Amino acid sequence: MEGLAFDIAHLLAGGLVLVSFMMLYQDRLYALLNLFALHAVVLALSVAWQAHVQGAPHLYITAAIALVFKAIVIPVALHRIVQRLGIHREIETVIGVGPTMLAGMGLVALAISVMLQATPEADPLAREDLAFALAVILLGLLTMVTRRNAVGQVVGFMSLENGLILAAAGAKGMPLVVEISVAFSVLIAFIVIGIFLFRIRERFDTVDIQALDRHRGERR
Amino acid sequence: MSLAPGDAVAAILLIPLVTAALLALLPGYRLTARLNIVATLLTLLAALGLLAGERPQPGLYLLIDDLNIVFLVLNTFVGFTTSVFSASYIAHEIGIGRLPRSYLRFYHAMYQALMFGMNLALVANNIGLMWVAIELATLTTVLMVGIYRTHEALEAAWKYFILGSVGIALALFGTILVYVAAHPVIGEGLEAMVWTTLMQRVAAFDPALLNLAFVFLLLGYGTKVGLAPLHAWLPDAHAEGPTPISAVLSGLLLNVALYAVLRFKLLLAANPAAIAAGSLMVTMGLSSLVFAAFMLYRRRDIKRMFAYSSIEHMGIIAFAFGMGGPLANFAGLLHMVMHSLTKSAIFFAVGHIAQVKGTQKIAEIRGLTESHPLLGWGLVVGVVAIAGLPPLGIFMSEFLVVTSTFARAPLLAIPLVLGLLVAFGALLLRLHGLAFGTPHGSTAPVEASYLPMFAHLALVLLAGLYLPPPLVAWFQHVAAMLG
Numbered sequence: 124m125e126g127l128a129f130d131i132a133h134l135l136a137g138g139l140v141l142v143s144f145m146m147l148y149q150d151r152l153y154a155l156l157n158l159f160a161l162h163a164v165v166l167a168l169s170v171a172w173q174a175h176v177q178g179a180p181h182l183y184i185t186a187a188i189a190l191v192f193k194a195i196v197i198p199v200a201l202h203r204i205v206q207r208l209g210i211h212r213e214i215e216t217v218i219g220v221g222p223t224m225l226a227g228m229g230l231v232a233l234a235i236s237v238m239l240q241a242t243p244e245a246d247p248l249a250r251e252d253l254a255f256a257l258a259v260i261l262l263g264l265l266t267m268v269t270r271r272n273a274v275g276q277v278v279g280f281m282s283l284e285n286g287l288i289l290a291a292a293g294a295k296g297m298p299l300v301v302e303i304s305v306a307f308s309v310l311i312a313f314i315v316i317g318i319f320l321f322r323i324r325e326r327f328d329t330v331d332i333q334a335l336d337r338h339r340g341e342r343r
Numbered sequence: 344m345s346l347a348p349g350d351a352v353a354a355i356l357l358i359p360l361v362t363a364a365l366l367a368l369l370p371g372y373r374l375t376a377r378l379n380i381v382a383t384l385l386t387l388l389a390a391l392g393l394l395a396g397e398r399p400q401p402g403l404y405l406l407i408d409d410l411n412i413v414f415l416v417l418n419t420f421v422g423f424t425t426s427v428f429s430a431s432y433i434a435h436e437i438g439i440g441r442l443p444r445s446y447l448r449f450y451h452a453m454y455q456a457l458m459f460g461m462n463l464a465l466v467a468n469n470i471g472l473m474w475v476a477i478e479l480a481t482l483t484t485v486l487m488v489g490i491y492r493t494h495e496a497l498e499a500a501w502k503y504f505i506l507g508s509v510g511i512a513l514a515l516f517g518t519i520l521v522y523v524a525a526h527p528v529i530g531e532g533l534e535a536m537v538w539t540t541l542m543q544r545v546a547a548f549d550p551a552l553l554n555l556a557f558v559f560l561l562l563g564y565g566t567k568v569g570l571a572p573l574h575a576w577l578p579d580a581h582a583e584g585p586t587p588i589s590a591v592l593s594g595l596l597l598n599v600a601l602y603a604v605l606r607f608k609l610l611l612a613a614n615p616a617a618i619a620a621g622s623l624m625v626t627m628g629l630s631s632l633v634f635a636a637f638m639l640y641r642r643r644d645i646k647r648m649f650a651y652s653s654i655e656h657m658g659i660i661a662f663a664f665g666m667g668g669p670l671a672n673f674a675g676l677l678h679m680v681m682h683s684l685t686k687s688a689i690f691f692a693v694g695h696i697a698q699v700k701g702t703q704k705i706a707e708i709r710g711l712t713e714s715h716p717l718l719g720w721g722l723v724v725g726v727v728a729i730a731g732l733p734p735l736g737i738f739m740s741e742f743l744v745v746t747s748t749f750a751r752a753p754l755l756a757i758p759l760v761l762g763l764l765v766a767f768g769a770l771l772l773r774l775h776g777l778a779f780g781t782p783h784g785s786t787a788p789v790e791a792s793y794l795p796m797f798a799h800l801a802l803v804l805l806a807g808l809y810l811p812p813p814l815v816a817w818f819q820h821v822a823a824m825l826g
Contacts, residue, residue, distance in 0.1 A: 241554070297526075303515065
């Protein structure tokens with residue numbers, strides 16, 4: 124049983140890294156949003172499995188938040204924003220797919236080598252969970268820096284945050300996980316409302332971050 | 344009447360919280376601005392009471408010790424003076440219609456929410472709670488930076504938001520790693536996130552995990568301190584938001600983030616096998632100092648210029664704490680206090696100057712000492728202080744940083760002195776244009792509140808001339824605690 128529990132946790136966390144990779148090369152906004160919803164579903168499953176394995180019922184709340192808020196509410200809201208703003212065309216990525224994927228692989232290798240070396244004594248479940256979580260976080264960062272589009276950056280940030288929740292759920296018995304996931308949900312809600320309320324498009328005619336840069340108070 | 348020690352801590356947290364709720368509901372400018380001032384004054388009194396009186400026992404969530412009380416008093420003091428400045432600044436902004444009346448409730452409520460977030464981060468005895476508090480403080484400042492809703496303000500708020508969020512996310516990963524390191528030694532649950540417990544038992548933690556955690560914490564909270572190369576949000580946020588917020592950002596929020604870094608540095612120092620956290624801070628501090636010093640020359644916006652000066656000074660402070668040892672830590676603490684007081688005084692002056700001139704462009708502001716003697720000379724004293732000329736307080740702290748570096752690591756002193764001199768030149772160069780010569784632009788009289796500015800400058804001058812022995816002893820004690 125112990126072996127099976129470990130394998131399933133491993134599978135789910137690995138799945139999260141895989142979906143992160145898929146988000147990396149997605150150049151259409153709708154597809155990116157759908158993938159993010161999938162990312163959140165995998166996260167919810169993974170956290171729920173940790174809740175089951177660790178016998179920590181409060182983690183089910185975190186899983187439920189991930190499922191309802193991040194897999195349904197946020198993607199739907201972002202879909203509507205994208206539709207309303209009419210920016211469903213291609214995302215301009217800063218660098219091409221090839222170099223991005225290579226960089227992504229490098230980051231995953233880095234995450235795994237760093238984490239596994241740093242944690243030789245921790246229990247194997249937490250240890251590999253953390254390695255995967257760090258990989259998801261780094262891939263999220265990479266997604267953010269390779270997008271010029273505000274919506275794309277937000278999706279990158281949310282996938283990064285999913286990695287954090289994975290890490291927090293994997294750290295056995297960590298207190299405040301639910302509170303932290305709620306705090307993050309508030310943060311994300313703020314970002315999404317921010318995009319919508321600030322009506323970036325209305326003011327700049329685009330949600331392209333590069334166009335925002337031109338409005339800087341001072342030319343560099 | 345005697346208060347239980349726990350009451351003062353509760354007051355420091357509850358007064359801003361309750362006031363924030365009240366201010367969100369109350370209409371009317373005069374009333375709310377006054378209420379804001381009264382609330383910050385009461386919070387300051389509570390902090391002073393805590394300084395003078397006895398301290399409560401550390402609990403699972405809250406802690407008052409010799410280190411954070413310094414930050415707490417400074418925080419509440421500058422919070423109070425800034426609220427006085429804010430009252431006259433915002434009155435003007437409303438008068439010229441730059442800020443709609445309907446945003447006022449929001450502005451004041453956010454101001455108190457920011458105070459609450461910062462105070463909570465300072466008194467937190469729990470690394471998870473500290474993280475949540477810093478996140479709250481960040482969110483409130485993001486909202487206030489974007490309050491003017493101009494292109495620039497929205498862009499600045501967005502940039503701050505994204506970079507701040509990434510920083511916060513990295514800091515959380517670091518916090519989780521600290522828990523993972525503590526878990527085998529302390530066991531499951533809340534105890535393994537309590538600061539005092541962590542400090543007692545950190546020697547048995549896995550050093551490799553602690554090292555990794557510190558890297559993430561330094562990058563995460565370092566983003567909020569504005570250390571190069573993670574500083575990109577800072578100049579924009581300072582330049583585009585309302586000036587009282589620039590003053591609080593520079594004077595307080597950067598310190599709070601630095602306090603978080605210091606706490607974790609202490610944790611690493613107590614584990615014999617962990618890396619020396621100081622060397623990382625020295626590197627980041629020096630690079631911020633040198634980078635910001637050169638950037639100062641190219642600024643054309645007055646608030647941006649002083650924002651870069653904040654990066655420079657946070658670099659010096661991080662450098663001093665990174666060097667460690669009683670003398671450098673003493674200098675770092677003193678420098679932090681002096682910088683907070685001076686920089687907020689400068690922003691008080693700059694806020695009124697930008698209002699009366701109707702611009703923030705350095706080229707369009709000239710001859711201030713002639714057209715507005717009080718504001719002009721206030722700015723001159725402030726800039727002279729921040730550039731590090733004697734006899735003001737910053738000279739003393741910079742002198743201590745430089746001499747202690749020469750004694751222990753002469754090679755590091757070269758870039759340090761270079762950075763200080765370059766920044767000195769840039770500031771005086773710009774000051775000359777701003778303050779002297781024939782006045783340029785509007786010379787209309789200004790309804791300013793000079794009291795906060797001159798109070799800060801007087802304190803800085805006083806500290807440069809004479810530091811009371813009890814204060815010195817107190818700082819020495821805290822410096823020794825910092826290791």
